[in-house]
Amino acid sequence: WGLAPELLERVDATLPAISGPGGYNHLSVRSAAAIVLDRLLAGPDRV
Incomplete structure (x- = not known):
């Protein structure tokens, strides 16, 4: 993931x-x- 545990x-x-x-x-x-922003702004019902 590229982030520290x-x-x-x-x-x-x-x-x-x-x-x-x-x-x-x-x-x-x-x-x-663009895809990540779409998922973040879409709300939990679309992800």
């Missing part, structure tokens, strides 16, 4: 990993950020 123990929730239909999941930083 001590920090992960303090979070309230995590977002599920972004995965695609195939084995190769390359996204540009801009695309990945």
